[in-house]
Amino acid sequence: ESLRNRMEYVKLAQKLNISNAVTVQPASLCISSRKDIYFPRKTFILVISSMLGTGFALFLAFLVDYLDDSIKTVKDVRERIGKPLLGVVPLVKSGVPDNERPSLKRDFYNKFWDIKSNVKRIAMQDGNKQLLVTSALSGEGKSTVCRYLAQTLVESGQKVLLIDLNFHKPSMHSAFNVYDSFGASDFLSGEKGIKDVIIPGGFEGLYLITCGT
Numbered sequence: 001e002s003l004r005n006r007m008e009y010v011k012l013a014q015k016l017n018i019s020n021a022v023t024v025q026p027a028s029l030c031i032s033s034r035k036d037i038y039f040p041r042k043t044f045i046l047v048i049s050s051m052l053g054t055g056f057a058l059f060l061a062f063l064v065d066y067l068d069d070s071i072k073t074v075k076d077v078r079e080r081i082g083k084p085l086l087g088v089v090p091l092v093k094s095g096v097p098d099n100e101r102p103s104l105k106r107d108f109y110n111k112f113w114d115i116k117s118n119v120k121r122i123a124m125q126d127g128n129k130q131l132l133v134t135s136a137l138s139g140e141g142k143s144t145v146c147r148y149l150a151q152t153l154v155e156s157g158q159k160v161l162l163i164d165l166n167f168h169k170p171s172m173h174s175a176f177n178v179y180d181s182f183g184a185s186d187f188l189s190g191e192k193g194i195k196d197v198i199i200p201g202g203f204e205g206l207y208l209i210t211c212g213t
Helices: 002-016 042-067 074-081 098-126 142-155 184-188
Strands: 160-163 206-209
Touching (some): 142 160
Parallel strands (some): 160 206
16 A cells, blocks of 8 residues: 555656755856956966976976986086096097098197196106006097007107007007007917017007007
8 A cells, every 4th residue: 555655656746847956045147347256267377387387397407417427527527536637538520521620630639739748747746657548438539549649749759658458449550550460468478578569650759569369
């Protein structure tokens, strides 16, 4: 009986179309002159976004600069190494026009005269006559520095014995256009004496010991 009464109540409610919505407060027209009060504030959002984006970009740039410990300038070399800087050799790229080659070559060579003067000054202070040229990675210019520094020392009246100990990739014999016969490896192994491995370097006062066989 109760189920029948409920079914009749449901049918009656459907016929009457009674809504469950209740009016809490009647709607009223907006009397404010500001048109963006109920809508996104585009100008405000744009200004805030620009400020936040610029601030984040500056923070990221300073963070990257702070974490970067690579050496880029002469000042970085002096601060990190704490040793006297002998000189700076410019990087000469390939593809230079022929009319610019003489000036670039002259400027490039003059840098080694500055290095030679600093080397002689330090050598006179410490009393050293040996100079080691090395680098952290391959292809950083060890052979180039050895070649031109030895040449400038010879041209200034010094006698130079240039020893190529780069057994992984010897290049001094190619730089001075000499034959790589007996050299440092033969002397170190005891197969040859010191006089047997010293050869002329193509300039008066310059002598070479190549890597050898």
